[in-house]
Amino acid sequence: MLVSILISVGFLLACGLVLAGLLVLAEKKILNYGTCHVDVNAGRKVLDVEGGSSLLSSLAEKNIFIPSACGGRGSCAYCKLKVQEGGGLIGPVEEPYLTPAERKDNVRLACQVKVRRDLKIEIPDELFSVSRFRAKLVHKKPLTHDIVELRMQLLEPGSISFEAGQYVQLESADYKGHESVMRGYSISSLPSDKNHLELIIRRVPDGICTTWVFDHLKEGAEIFFSGPYGFFHLSDTQAPIICIAGGSGMAPIWSIVRDMKEKGIARPTTYFFGALTQRDLFFLDEFRQLEKECPWFKFVPALSKEPADSGWTGERGLITEVVARHFPDASKHEAYLCGSPGMIDASIAVLTKNGMPEQSVFYDKFS
Amino acid sequence: MTPLSEMGFLSSFLLIFVSAAFTDNILMARFLGMCSCLGVSKKVDTSLGLGVAVMFVTATTAALNYLVYTYLLVPLRLEYLRLIVFIVVIAAFTQLVEMIIERVSEKLYNSLGIFLPLITVNCAILGISLFMLNKPYSFLQAFAFGLGGGFGWFLAIALIGGIREKINEAALPKGLAGPGITLVVIGIMALAFVGFSGMIKI
Numbered sequence: 146m147l148v149s150i151l152i153s154v155g156f157l158l159a160c161g162l163v164l165a166g167l168l169v170l171a172e173k174k175i176l177n178y179g180t181c182h183v184d185v186n187a188g189r190k191v192l193d194v195e196g197g198s199s200l201l202s203s204l205a206e207k208n209i210f211i212p213s214a215c216g217g218r219g220s221c222a223y224c225k226l227k228v229q230e231g232g233g234l235i236g237p238v239e240e241p242y243l244t245p246a247e248r249k250d251n252v253r254l255a256c257q258v259k260v261r262r263d264l265k266i267e268i269p270d271e272l273f274s275v276s277r278f279r280a281k282l283v284h285k286k287p288l289t290h291d292i293v294e295l296r297m298q299l300l301e302p303g304s305i306s307f308e309a310g311q312y313v314q315l316e317s318a319d320y321k322g323h324e325s326v327m328r329g330y331s332i333s334s335l336p337s338d339k340n341h342l343e344l345i346i347r348r349v350p351d352g353i354c355t356t357w358v359f360d361h362l363k364e365g366a367e368i369f370f371s372g373p374y375g376f377f378h379l380s381d382t383q384a385p386i387i388c389i390a391g392g393s394g395m396a397p398i399w400s401i402v403r404d405m406k407e408k409g410i411a412r413p414t415t416y417f418f419g420a421l422t423q424r425d426l427f428f429l430d431e432f433r434q435l436e437k438e439c440p441w442f443k444f445v446p447a448l449s450k451e452p453a454d455s456g457w458t459g460e461r462g463l464i465t466e467v468v469a470r471h472f473p474d475a476s477k478h479e480a481y482l483c484g485s486p487g488m489i490d491a492s493i494a495v496l497t498k499n500g501m502p503e504q505s506v507f508y509d510k511f512s
Numbered sequence: 513m514t515p516l517s518e519m520g521f522l523s524s525f526l527l528i529f530v531s532a533a534f535t536d537n538i539l540m541a542r543f544l545g546m547c548s549c550l551g552v553s554k555k556v557d558t559s560l561g562l563g564v565a566v567m568f569v570t571a572t573t574a575a576l577n578y579l580v581y582t583y584l585l586v587p588l589r590l591e592y593l594r595l596i597v598f599i600v601v602i603a604a605f606t607q608l609v610e611m612i613i614e615r616v617s618e619k620l621y622n623s624l625g626i627f628l629p630l631i632t633v634n635c636a637i638l639g640i641s642l643f644m645l646n647k648p649y650s651f652l653q654a655f656a657f658g659l660g661g662g663f664g665w666f667l668a669i670a671l672i673g674g675i676r677e678k679i680n681e682a683a684l685p686k687g688l689a690g691p692g693i694t695l696v697v698i699g700i701m702a703l704a705f706v707g708f709s710g711m712i713k714i
Contacts, residue, residue, distance in 0.1 A: 149589075156590055160597055164604035175611045237558075237626060261618075434640050 180284065185209070186270070194260055200228070201255040210275040210371040211268065213315060214327055217256035224255040230265035232258050252305045253401040276302055277371040278313075280342065288427035291348040292393055293359065296341060298367055304339040305372070309404035310379065310397040310481075310509070311346060313342065313372030317357040320450050328354040331483065331509065332373065333396035335403055342370075347393035377483070377509040379405065382441070384505065386412055387472060389492050391419035391462060392483035395428065397509060401481065402442060404433065411441045419464030419488070421450040423457060445471065464488070465495045476500030482508035525656045528649070531712040532660030532692070536643075538636045539668040540698075540705035545636025549669050550694060552630070554680075559673025563666030565627040567659065569609070570640045573602045574658025577641040578651055596643045606632045636665055669707075672698060 180198025183203065194203040201217050201224050204210070214221040222242035232253050235243065239254040280297035287293050293299075299305060301417065314327040334343035349355045362368070379401055388398045395465050398416055405414070420426050425448075432444040447460035447467040460467045472478065480496050491507050497503055519527070538544050545566070552562045577598050585591050610628040614621045631637060640661040644654050667674055675697050 152588065153590055153593055156584075156588060157593065158598065160600060164600055168604055168607055171608055173613055175615045234622055236622050 146282065152159060158483060169212040178261050181260050183207075183260065184263070186267055187265075188404060190273070196260045196262070198259055198260060199256050200226075200253075200258040200264070200266070203260050205256065205277075208276065209268070209272060211255050211272065212316075212329070212374050213256060214314070214329065216324070216326060217255075217483065219254060219257050220239065222254060224442065225252050226255050227251050227267035228253045228258055228264060229267060231246060232264065233260045233261065250462045267442045271374070271376075275371055275374065276305075277369065278302060278305065278342075280368045280370065282362065282368055283341070284368050285358075285362065285364055289425050290343065292427065293346055293348075295344045295358070295362075295368075296334075297343070299340050299342060301368075305342060306339065307336055307373035308378040309336055309400040310377040311373035311375040312377075312509070313344070314374065315344065315354065315358075316369045316371075317354040318361070320357055320361045321359070323353050326353050327371075328352075331375075331377075331394075331396040331400070333399045335400060335407065337404075337407060337457075345393045345399070357399070375509065377481075377507060379410070379481075380507070382479065383412060384477060386414040387468065387475065387478050387480045387496070388416040388482075389419070389468060389480065389488075391481040391488060392414075392425065392484065394488075394509075397483050398481065399428065406435065406439055406442075411439070413441050413443075415443045417464055417468050417471075418444070418446045419467075419484075420446065420448055421449060422448055423455065427462065463491075465491045469495050469499060472499060475502055476502070479505045482506065484510075486510050521652070523590030524653060527712065528653055528656040529660035529663070532640075532657050533664035533667065534705070535671070535708040535710070535712050536661070537664040537668060537705045537708075538639060538661050539665050540702045542639060544639040544700075545634050545665055546698075548630050548634055549665075549672065549698075550691060552627070552675045553694070554678055556670065556673045556677055557668045560666075561623050562627045562630065563669045565624050566631055566634065566636065566669075567629055567666045568624075569606055569628070569634075570608075570637050570662030570665070571655060573598075573637060573657040574641055574644050575651065575655040576605060577601055578644065578649070578654040581645065581653060582651075594645065595638075595642065598638055602641070603632045606685055609672050629655070636661075668701070671701065693713055 171445060176197055180193050181196040183194055192204070192207045192209065197215055201211055201213060211224045211226060213224040217484040225247070227250060229251055232251065235248065237255070239257040242254060243252060252327055267269040278299055279301045280299045283296045283298050285293055285295055310331070312329045312331045314329050316325055316327050317323070319325055330344045330346055332342060333345045334341055346355060346358050348359050360381050377397060388402070390398045395418060402414060402416065403410070416432070419428070424445055429446065436442055436444050445467065447462060447464050448457060449461070449463050451457045451461060475496050480492070480501060482492050489510055493503070493506055493508070496506055524707060536542070539546065539549060548562065553559045580593075580601055581594060585594055585597065606628045610625050613625040613628070640658055644657050649657060672694070676694060679693055679697070
């Protein structure tokens with residue numbers, strides 16, 4: 146009896162060990178691509194990476210961070226870049242995300258391209274200045290019932306340089322069966338405050354990252370993020386400015402307007418802040434103070450769902466209607482929009498109807 | 513009917529192949545391998561890819577498991593371990609094949625290799641290896657049984673894929689669209705395959 150138990154256990158063990166050993170050996174022998182050279186932007190940087198893993202993770206190992214929200218599973222399509230040589234065939238996972246024009250331009254998803262041989266790739270120059278930061282959460286302050294402000298002290302690297310309007314990718318920690326994900330949030334702090342970073346985050350029901358921020362993240366905790374990313378920033382023209390943003394979309398505008406004040410840029414600016422009711426408003430006092438200090442700045446909060454008898458004396462109605470009332474002629478202005486795709490599309494429609502050329506509209510779509 | 517052992521090699525091979533593919537269709541008559549079939553049969557080309565991968569794996573693992581069973585498990589009197597040993601052998605084998613395909617041909621990897629992890633623990637493949645033991649097959653006959661079983665599965669998923677591609681265009685009631693109608697389709701097709709049952713007795 147005992148012997149037969151021992152034999153069966155021993156046999157299974159041996160069987161497992163032999164097969165596992167075989168697989169390990171096979172992986173070493175078969176999937177060994179050796180060191181591959183990755184040429185970034187026609188020789189600007191040449192990286193020696195160990196072949197076999199995805200281009201996205203190989204680049205991250207060499208401190209080049211391509212934006213990615215899904216963590217390399219091939220579902221967000223943020224990590225697009227040009228692979229001019231050595232990318233191989235387009236795989237079935239990335240196929241649905243690439244338009245015919247992109248295919249012709251050799252655009253690929255970095256997470257789906259495996260480094261098997263020497264590669265030639267092209268990435269936007271801005272990505273060279275992106276780093277991954279370790280930071281400590283200094284405070285987490287509720288701004289409204291569903292929006293918080295996070296302030297972080299940067300630990301490593303200890304400082305960041307960015308342009309007001311850019312965003313970072315926050316990495317959530319593992320919690321309750323959710324793996325770490327990365328989500329983009331606009332920076333709300335000033336570029337001159339190099340050792341700190343602030344974000345304004347709105348709770349997304351069932352959102353993996355925002356649930357972590359609201360329910361699991363505690364003051365004093367360590368946070369990781371990469372950045373800065375994005376092309377949303379003040380242009381260097383002299384045109385007067387219309388800003389439209391609601392909710393947590395205020396973050397980049399809050400940074401840009403204060404940055405203008407610091408740098409003495411006095412372009413006439415009107416900021417339309419759209420919200421549902423009074424409980425969704427925040428930073429009112431701060432913006433009123435800014436209005437007093439800067440004669441070129443005007444702040445217009447507008448509520449769309451405020452009860453008629455509430456005593457609210459400010460603007461009412463959809464933010465697009467309010468903007469149209471204030472600027473029947475917007476042909477000389479520039480617009481900076483930040484918020485949901487629906488709000489941005491509606492705003493663009495109103496602004497272009499009122500004479501604004503489409504190339505004067507800059508926006509940062511949250512999705 | 514002449515017993516298998518007395519038949520000519522080719523006729524026994526053919527007979528086993530046909531019976532495994534049609535009268536004993538692993539998907540339609542035994543309802544094994546249903547989950548990956550429902551998941552991947554939305555389009556004909558992916559159905560074909562997965563079907564070919566399954567056919568390849570069933571044929572090779574049936575042969576491999578036959579050897580493991582006859583030359584390891586039977587002499588050691590460990591026949592009762594066949595289920596767990598077969599699972600481990602199949603899983604290791606598919607992983608190995610995936611690696612080899614990835615190294616050898618990127619094109620083949622894109623059309624076939626990506627399906628291999630899907631079928632590492634596919635019940636149809638394990639089922640064929642286990643059913644194979646019910647009959648006193650020789651090594652080549654076991655291989656024929658695996659090949660035929662895999663071909664049956666390939667045939668079934670290819671047909672389902674073709675029908676689903678057409679049905680996608682149809683105006684279906686909301687509740688029936690997707691998995692609902694697919695199960696109805698599979699049920700009707702299974703009726704046809706059940707018609708074959710008992711035609712070949714080996």
